[in-house]
Every structure is written in C-alpha cells, then in structure tokens.
Amino acid sequence: MDLSPGEIRVLGYLKRNQDRKTRESDIKIDDMNTREISSSVSWLETKGYVKTSRLTASTWKLGSEGTKYLEDGLPELRAIKLMIDQGSISLKDLSAKIGPDEMKIALAQLAKFGIRPSAGSLSAPPNGADVLSKIEERQSLLGKLKDGLSDFSLISDFRGRENVIQEIKSNERTVELTDMGLKLQLEQGQKDLLGEVTTEMLLSRSWQGKDFRKYDLNAHVEKTYTAYVHPLTSLIQKIRKIFLGMGFTEMPGHYIEYTGWNMDALFIPQDHPAREMQDTFYLKSDTKPEFEHPEILKSVARVHEKGVKSYPGWGYKFNMDEAHRLVLRTHTTVSTIRSLYENPEPPVAVFSVERVFRHESVDWKHLAELHQVEGAVYAKDANLSTLKGLMRHFYHELGFDDLDFIPSYYPYTEPSMDVVATFNGKEIELGGSGIFRPEVTIPAGLKYPVIAWGLGLERLAMFLYDLKDIRDIYNSDIEWLRHFQAKM
Numbered sequence: 132m133d134l135s136p137g138e139i140r141v142l143g144y145l146k147r148n149q150d151r152k153t154r155e156s157d158i159k160i161d162d163m164n165t166r167e168i169s170s171s172v173s174w175l176e177t178k179g180y181v182k183t184s185r186l187t188a189s190t191w192k193l194g195s196e197g198t199k200y201l202e203d204g205l206p207e208l209r210a211i212k213l214m215i216d217q218g219s220i221s222l223k224d225l226s227a228k229i230g231p232d233e234m235k236i237a238l239a240q241l242a243k244f245g246i247r248p249s250a251g252s253l254s255a256p257p258n259g260a261d262v263l264s265k266i267e268e269r270q271s272l273l274g275k276l277k278d279g280l281s282d283f284s285l286i287s288d289f290r291g292r293e294n295v296i297q298e299i300k301s302n303e304r305t306v307e308l309t310d311m312g313l314k315l316q317l318e319q320g321q322k323d324l325l326g327e328v329t330t331e332m333l334l335s336r337s338w339q340g341k342d343f344r345k346y347d348l349n350a351h352v353e354k355t356y357t358a359y360v361h362p363l364t365s366l367i368q369k370i371r372k373i374f375l376g377m378g379f380t381e382m383p384g385h386y387i388e389y390t391g392w393n394m395d396a397l398f399i400p401q402d403h404p405a406r407e408m409q410d411t412f413y414l415k416s417d418t419k420p421e422f423e424h425p426e427i428l429k430s431v432a433r434v435h436e437k438g439v440k441s442y443p444g445w446g447y448k449f450n451m452d453e454a455h456r457l458v459l460r461t462h463t464t465v466s467t468i469r470s471l472y473e474n475p476e477p478p479v480a481v482f483s484v485e486r487v488f489r490h491e492s493v494d495w496k497h498l499a500e501l502h503q504v505e506g507a508v509y510a511k512d513a514n515l516s517t518l519k520g521l522m523r524h525f526y527h528e529l530g531f532d533d534l535d536f537i538p539s540y541y542p543y544t545e546p547s548m549d550v551v552a553t554f555n556g557k558e559i560e561l562g563g564s565g566i567f568r569p570e571v572t573i574p575a576g577l578k579y580p581v582i583a584w585g586l587g588l589e590r591l592a593m594f595l596y597d598l599k600d601i602r603d604i605y606n607s608d609i610e611w612l613r614h615f616q617a618k619m
C-alpha cells in the first residue's frame with residue numbers, strides 16, 4: 132500500500148526513535164502539526180505498520196481551596212499550631228481565629244489523627260509534634276503541586292478533598308511499530324514522491340522532474356455513517372404521507388389548551404376522573420391567553436346542564452372557572468373540534484401527528500409525553516361504514532390488514548370502536564374511533580356527522596420496531612439506530 136508523505140515521515144521518525152513505544156505527543160516533525168501527525172498515525176495503523184494503545188495518566192493541580200490554603204495554610208495546620216502554642220484552645224476561639232468553615236475542616240482532619248474536642252475545646256496531644264510534622268508535609272505538598280509535582284505518594288492524604296487538589300486525567304495514545312512496520316524499508320526517493328501540487332509549486336515549477344505518488348485504489352477507508360432521520364420521525368413522515376395521499380389536510384394545534392376546549396367542548400363531564408390532577412398537567416399562570424371563541428362555552432354549558440334535543444346532558448351546574456383552567460393538552464381530539472369550529476365548511480378531512488401530555492408514571496409501556504395520530508372527517512354522508520373504510524385503508528397502508536372493530540366508549544363519540552389488529556399471530560390494540568356525539572357537534576354549530584379516529588404513535592413504533600420498552604424509542608441507542616438504518 133502506498134504511503135503518504137506524512138505517513139512516511141512519521142514512520143521514519145519512529146524508526147529513528149529507539150523506543151518501542153512512543154507517546155504520540157512526543158512525536159515532533161517539522162512542518163507537521165499534532166493533528167496531521169495524529170491522522171498519519173491512524174492511517175499507519177489501518178495499514179498495519181503501527182499499533183497504538185491508550186495510556187491513562189493522572190496529574191494533579193491545586194483546586195480553588197488549595198490555592199487559598201497555599202497562602203493561608205491548611206485549616207488543620209493552623210489549628211494544630213494554635214493548639215501546640217497555647218496547650219489547648221476552645222472551639223469558640225478557634226472558630227474566631229480561623230473561621231467557622233475552616234474549623235469544621237480542621238476538626239474533620241484532626242479526627243483522622245485521633246484528635247477530637249472534649250468539653251468544647253481542643254488540647255494538644257502528647258504526639259502533637261508528630262502530627263504537626265505530618266501536616267506540614269501535607270502543606271509543603273501544596274507548594275510542590277503548584278510547581279508541578281512528580282512524586283504522587285502523598286496524594287492519598289488529600290483523597291476526598293477535590294477542592295484542595297484536583298485530579299486531571301489524561302488519556303494519551305502511544306505508538307509502536309509492528310513487525311511489518313519494522314521490516315518496511317523506506318526507499319530513498321519514496322520520500323520525494325509528490326502527493327499534491329500546490330500553487331507555490333506551480334508558480335516556482337518545482338514539481339518539474341519529480342515523480343508523483345500513485346493513486347491507491349485499494350486504500351482502506353474508514354467506515355463512516357451518514358445522517359438518517361430518526362425511526363420515529365420516519366414513521367411520522369410515513370403517516371403524514373398516508374393521510375396526504377387520502378386527501379386529508381394537516382391541522383394546527385396548541386400544546387397548551389383551555390379545559391373548555393380540551394374537555395368541555397368534547398362533552399367530557401367536569402367531574403370525569405381523567406380530569407384529576409394525577410392524570411392531567413394543569414398550568415399555573417397569572418397571565419392567561421385570551422380564550423378564543425368564548426361564545427362556544429355558552430352553548431357547551433347549556434348542553435352539559437340541560438342537554439340538547441332528546442339528549443339529557445349531565446344535569447349539573449356548569450362551572451365556567453373550570454372551563455378556564457389551562458392544561459397541557461391530553462389528546463389531539465381537541466385539535467379536531469377546534470379546527471372544525473374554526474373551519475365549518477363541509478366536507479373537511481383533517482389529521483395531525485402531534486404531541487400530547489399525560490401525568491403518567493413512566494414505565495416500559497407508558498410515557499408522559501407522547502404523540503397521537505388523529506384523523507377526522509366532517510361530511511354530509513359520513514357514517515360508520517365510511518369510518519371503517521377510511522380506517523381499513525389507513526391501517527392497510529401501515530401494514531395492518533387483519534382488523535377487528537370492538538365496541539368501546541369515549542365521552543365524545545357514540546358509537547365508539549377500538550381497533551385491534553392481528554399481525555404475525557400477535558394482537559395489537561391500535562386505537563380508538565367513533566362518531567362525534569350530537570352533544571359535541573350541535574354546540575359547535577356542526578350540521579353533519581364527524582367521524583374520527585386516533586392512535587398512539589409510540590405504542591405503534593414499539594410494535595413495528597419490536598421494542599420491549601417504549602422508552603427505548605427515545606433512548607436513541609446508537610447501535611439500535613444503525614441497525615435500524617441498515618433495515619431501511
């Protein structure tokens with residue numbers, strides 16, 4: 132394999148250098164910077180001429196307290212000196228002399244020599260001179276550290292005192308010639324092969340008469356990974372395409388909603404358990420955004436209290452304050468009712484793939500922040516068969532053909548159905564669906580049926596990507612991501 136001029140020079144350096152192992156940082160070559168040297172070493176390694184290994188080493192430097200103690204003396208040193216000078220010292224005096232924080236440190240350190248206060252004062256112990264000399268050694272270590280210390284035997288005295296001395300770990304590469312590298316004869320002249328032509332060379336014509344290095348078509352190239360979209364993003368893109376292909380329009384929405392929209396307009400009773408603090412994130416806010424379309428709340432209140440037509444309502448006194456509480460939206464069906472209210476010209480076919488929030492404890496199957504897929508159609512002739520047909524098409528595009536529709540319950544739809552798919556012999560609950568109740572459509576001024584369905588995106592991803600834990604979608608383990616890309 133051909134060697135570049137840089138590689139030849141690094142090899143030459145290593146051959147001249149008698150050491151078997153050389154620190155990479157010790158390699159000094161004229162006109163080559165450390166990055167160039169390092170890259171040549173890497174190439175030489177992939178070509179088999181050198182072997183590298185990592186050398187971890189520790190050095191120490193003074194921490195912020197260390198710098199202070201270098202001037203003032205270590206607290207334990209100041210304390211023992213006072214004790215020896217005065218025979219004994221009360222903690223009160225000690226604190227006044229060296230400071231309360233320093234006293235605490237001094238007490239902790241002296242305790243390691245068996246020196247402890249009794250009756251509120253410290254007395255010089257019989258072996259005081261001994262302790263003093265040990266602590267003085269410590270103190271002198273601080274001075275040595277400042278000048279760059281090579282003998283680390285005393286460092287253990289400072290274990291656990293990171294503010295006094297700080298360890299700096301370095302991770303260095305060492306380089307060693309392999310047998311192949313040792314055997315390789317660097318031909319005279321090989322060094323003079325030109326690997327590039329610079330402007331200067333062209334101007335001075337110095338390239339003339341020189342030989343050029345050949346292209347090495349077999350040169351080893353390190354594997355690089357290009358960027359791909361994240362699996363969840365790719366699933367979202369796929370779902371968007373399906374809806375757009377069905378002629379649906381993506382609807383806007385808000386992370387923060389009034390309960391008036393998120394719940395009341397959807398005929399969710401004001402005492403519904405899902406409204407409890409343990410299920411929903413309520414927001415504290417002094418400044419509240421304007422409640423858009425406040426007029427709808429009047430008709431919503433009337434329906435909750437008295438019902439509409441032959442539908443009886445909930446029969447309680449509607450609480451307007453409750454409707455004005457802010458929440459992180461708990462589902463995207465809120466975007467459907469809002470969009471239809473704001474654009475009530477049938478036919479309307481809308482969808483969204485958006486984030487919702489639930490006050491859940493997070494575990495292998497639950498997330499507190501997740502995405503919902505939502506689709507809805509408002510049209511004169513929309514009915515249950517339309518809904519089933521749309522869902523069959525939608526889920527077919529996602530790869531599910533064996534579907535069961537199971538009667539279910541949502542406060543805002545009647546009838547309601549859950550969709551269960553059988554896939555590779557396994558059953559998976561895909562999501563909910565139904566036809567909006569008149570208690571929802573009438574106060575919103577909607578004349579025709581609204582059919583709607585929704586599903587959780589992460590649950591779907593978990594199933595499609597065969598994950599055991601829903602959180603793994605967000606862990607973004609690099610091996611998993613690469614493995615996933617390989618399959619795309």
Ligand code: PHE
Binds near residue numbers: 462544562563565585
């Ligand atoms: N909003 C329901 C959910 O959060 C799903 C759903 C959407 C149900 C539309 C009926 C109609 O699970």
